[in-house]
Amino acid sequence: xxxxxxxxAKVYIVETPVKDYCGVGAAGVQFAYGKAEVKEGWVLExxxxxxxxxxxxxxxADKAEE
Numbered sequence: 062x063x064x065x066x067x068x069x070a071k072v073y074i075v076e077t078p079v080k081d082y083c084g085v086g087a088a089g090v091q092f093a094y095g096k097a098e099v100k101e102g103w104v105l106e107x108x109x110x111x112x113x114x115x116x117x118x119x120x121x122a123d124k125a126e127e
Contacts, residue, residue, distance in 0.1 A: 075099050076114040 077086065077095045088104040090097045098118065099105050109115050 070100050072118040073099050073101070073105055074116050074118050075105070075108045076116075078112065 075090070075092075075097050077092055077097075080095045082092050082095045084092060086092050086097065087107055090099060090104065099108065099115075105115065
């Protein structure tokens with residue numbers, strides 16, 4: 062699995078209600094300027110249920126490297 066499994070995992074941007082918050086949030090997620098990257102799972106659902114803005118991170122163009 063290794064690298065291929067990592068490429069398939071979706072990543073989401075979570076935004077805090079406090080626009081420029083920097084620090085550690087729920088489950089040890091590190092926020093910088095009100096945003097953090099989170100993979101799918103329970104912590105993503107936790108943020109969604111509590112009203113955080115969650116958007117899918119656009120896929121990066123890795124094909125140029127191949």
